[in-house]
Amino acid sequence: MTKQRVVVTGYGAVTPLGLNAETSWDGIKNGRSGIDTFTKYENADFPAKVAGEAADFDPADFMDPKDARKMDRFTQFAVAGAEMAVKHAGLDINEDNASRIGVWIGSGIGGMDTYEKQFRLYEKRGYRRVSPFFVPMLIPDMAAGQVSISLGAKGINSCSVTACASGANSIGDAYKVIERGDADAMITGGAEAPLTEMSFAGFCSARALSTNPDPATASRPFDKERDGFVMAEGAGILVLESLDAAQARGAKIYAEITGYGATGDAYHVTAPAPEGEGAARAMQQALDQSGTAHEEVDYINAHGTSTEYNDAYETTAVKSVFQDHAFTLAMSSTKSMTGHLLGAAGAVEAIFAVKAIEDQLMPPTMNYENEDPACDLDKVPNKARSASVTTVMSNSLGFGGHNVSLLFKKFV
Template identity: 70%
Template sequence: MQKKRVVVTGLGTVSPLGNDLETTWNNLINGVSGVGPLTRVDSDLFPAKVAAELKDFNPENYMDRKDAKKMDRFTQYAMAASLMAVKDADLTITEDNAPRIGVWIGSGIGGMETHEEQYRNFQAKGYRRVSPFYVPMMIPDMAAGQVSIAIGAKGINSCTVTACASGANSIGDAFKVIQRGDADAMVTGGTEAPLTIMAYAGFSSMKALSFNSDPKTASRPFDANRDGFVMGEGAGILILEELEFALARGARIYAEIVGYGATGDAYHITAPAPAGEGGVRAMRQAIKDSGLQPEQITYMNAHGTSTPYNDKYESMAIKEVFGDHAYKMAVSSTKSMTGHLLGAAGGIEAIFSVMAISEGIIPPTINIETPDPDCDLDYVPDVARKQDVYAVLSNSLGFGGHNATLVFKKFE
């Protein structure tokens, strides 16, 4: 059976860089950081003092107030980004096409804020004061569920939970649904709202977060003095469509998605496999799936978390996969500006990959001040680069040894 071609026709995001695509993209390519002092929770309780928070997000700009109150923050973010993406794609969902339009939105931890709040209610006042909406607000699949209800999409409805690879895995899984002919369009990506007391406690205890209290330099992927990631929040959603379906309705096409690779490290619950061995296999899988040669990849949006092991091993993995081309290819970590959006990272970074192709601009990596001999690739330091971008590879690597790689290319 011949594989269907799949294109990207709509984009939507709420992020630490802005509450829409245009603001987010403009801040990204101008090297603006979305990292600031931690305000969502009491920073005095934790050694990590900074975060990449959304600014001035009001769910009532996107949905009814009563509906918003029945959603955890992560679902509100997904709703906002999805509605913007559907509008951007000018996709009209009708009774006729609804069964062929699906939703696949990932989240690493779901409604953690709701869980913590309702547990406090239970401790203080017993089970009768726990919200009847507690369970449907908390479970990670509810973002996909609520979006499908809001837009009337009746096709496959799913949620991939693979820690920090959730968004990328969801996009890859949605891509394959269309490619094999089971849907004509998919609303897909990732969402996360992890800025809560217990998330900060857990990540601080395991020393995964940066304890650098300077918001300007705390997120510094590939820098020799990196000391951990900066937690962020938000959502990134793409509209994927089968090519003929998109052309028939005259859709604007940003790029084509052509490759997906997914592997497991089978090594450790949090640490990446030595030399990024699992990432090597995921990248090779995705490139093979795409039908491209490694030398055709113009730019790579790296996972680039600003943690000591990830950045070293990911750089090693890139060199293993690309050989000499690793030094000719642009590689950047947009987490230097957005922070790490956990399960939403793959969604927003897929958007950045698509925009790099569409706009001919490669986003920079900011905050590389001290070179690391283990990280010696072209990380596009500080200043965005204008050039023709033919194909982009995007990596997402998650706790549990989950590795996901996506490949996008210029639509021809």
């Protein structure tokens, strides 16, 4: 079987930095934070006081309000991102090609806001007051389902649910669908709307969230004073196509995806494996699959959550894989500006990886002030850097021991 080359022809995003990919990327380039004080649950007195909210998002800008009311916020994000991505790609979905265009969009949590609201209704007023759309709004696969319905894409329709690796796994799985010839194009990525009362309660109880009340400095990956991640919401959606299909329709190609590594830690439900052993295997898989030498990688968009073990172990994993070249390449965390979009993080960061190649620019790690000897690589501190960027790796790690590495290259 001849493997198809797979390219990126479009992208769309909803993030705390902006309601499209270009505005979000402009924020990244300029070191702007999308994190702000979060007052929705002020009375709950959570120790976490900040979040990355897509504050001005209006689903009516992207879909019929009647349809939007039957969707959880995470699904609304996905539909909006997909609409933008398909338009950006100039991809016309019609009866002639619909069966060869699929959708693969992940979510780590799904419709948490729907669950909380409907459960409260049930407690107060009984089962008859629960919405008949409760289950379709709740389940994580509905982002992919509603995008398929909205756009008329009739190919494979699926969803990867792997916690904070969901978006990256979905992109990798979609890439494989095209590579083996089962689709000509895939609309893929991740969506998450986790800024809910129970999400805050759960992560605060686990002591995973930053308690720094200053939104400008709370997310500080790799910094010695980091104290947890900042929760955020949004979606990142890419259009992937086979090279043959993209060239046949004269599509603009932004990058090529050439590698996908996916491994399991088999270690702990929340903590990463010691020294990032599982993450290292995912990175090496992506390189091997791509046929890319270590020294060809210019930049890594790190998972970089701003938590103690993740940042240290990911650094160790990079050093174990890249050896001496680890100290030559650059690795930054854009979560310092977006916060952590959980199941959407890897998808948004995949877009940033493509934009790094497109603009020949390495995004910064903002709020890096205090050196941590455990995180001793080039983190592109506090200011974006113009550089030759031809090969970019994007890492995503999730609760349950999920590790994903995606490899993007400049198309030639």
